[in-house]
Amino acid sequence: MRDINQFTVTDAVKDSFRDRSNERLVFLLDKLVEHLHDYVRETNLTQEEWLASLNFLYDCGQISTPDRHEFILLSDVLGLSAVVDMVNTKGGGTEMSNLGPFYLPEAPAKELGADLSGDREGVVMLANGVVRDTLGNPLPNATVDTWQADGSGMYPIQDPKQDKFDMRAVFKTDDQGRYYYTTLLPKSYTVPYDGPVGRILRATDRHAWRSKHLHYMLSAPGMRGIVTELFFEGDEYIDSDAVFGVRKSLIGKIQRVGRDDNLEYDLERKPDVRVDFDFVLSPVDR
């Protein structure tokens, strides 16, 4: 019979995947088995540590609901989501960053120049820029889907008393590839740390704060769609974002708008500050 020991078991597991016709699936499983086995051999993981690890995943499962995905949060705080975003950033396009848990499909379409802040308290900000292709050509009619926290650090979807579609909108760029609207400068907030993932943060003295940001999902015909975030220069958590979402290339500068400044856009509301940021989409792989 075959002899299985700590050196041959990895091949034994890989050999057990007898149907290898789904090449990608089997490749992903093979690599997963290699890394998990190497992890145990390198750490000499004890049986108590092994069971504690699996019970940790069990606890993540118990706290998860359709509205709370503790495994995505785990991936976020371990920087795994960041690496996935990074390896999928292609050829000169804007870098990708976390989707996060608050995206909603079917957010309301709004006209360029619209205001998202309503009567909320906070600093009114003009968010604007051009969506281009990798050659620098503006992309008219590109879709700019945005969502964000308000001036108190809360997403309206987290508050049953608010309209879940507030502080979000879908715009189409104009014939110069421009997007522009006013909204509130968002506030920082913490990722949920009352569950198993929070135990990791506390045990290693990590905070749960996200650097403040606007979320964007962009697409245009013939271009690779991207999910990304826009951060702000000088933010307190710019170097310690809890989910490693910040990239140097994704940082915008908040500039004061003077009372008498002439703005280049027709806006529903006069802003206090502005952030100018261009996005770049790369072509789809052919």
Place this chain on the structure above:
Amino acid sequence: MRDINQFTVTDAVKDSFRDRSNERLVFLLDKLVEHLHDYVRETNLTQEEWLASLNFLYDCGQISTPDRHEFILLSDVLGLSAVVDMVNTKGGGTEMSNLGPFYLPEAPAKELGADLSGDREGVVMLANGVVRDTLGNPLPNATVDTWQADGSGMYPIQDPKQDKFDMRAVFKTDDQGRYYYTTLLPKSYTVPYDGPVGRILRATDRHAWRSKHLHYMLSAPGMRGIVTELFFEGDEYIDSDAVFGVRKSLIGKIQRVGRDDNLEYDLERKPDVRVDFDFVLSPVDR
């Protein structure tokens, strides 16, 4: 500010564990982050694959209950549990193997020679041997905790109509280090494959059968306790156990017991067959 890209993000995550006083925990987290990030970089994991993987873990969480730990099952079928057992097998002791989901603490203490088969159908088997230390000395008064499936492949704990403590017992070895009792030759059974883990088995054409086995948990004063399994030569699944529990050194031989054979033990019931198997415990680390 710091620049995070796919090559520097791994160090950024490790640096985020600011309190490194729990050295073992931080070492385990560091190595986990390295392997997870390497996995993504080596596989160029797409965002769709990343989300599918996390949703797979979410599904494992949803099907898990106090009686069903889908994450342990996942660890088992990926051979992860086997590697953990292997790296923890120390200095000449009997190799360890899967604990499995059916262990119960506080199984009934029984006298040597007792019969566990009751009036169940099946082949009555004498299980016996000596528990020794690594120098070959017999270990009197060692604890031999055993549990197993019956002749139909079911653990009584799986059947609400049966006593959950049936087909299990705790023995103490005699002054020659011997254990002996009669029971049923167990039957093979499948691991649960109606959940997320079963999807992996089906997608890769793997069966869910375990090679038939007896479970043992052994301990003795001053010795490292072990959890292991005893398998049987010639079994249909000996080379394809679904959880990679079989080791060459853990295979016993079923031998026929003749009607007129004189057995060396005082037994409650006459067996049809016997399996002789000695266990070895290594000393605790000092």
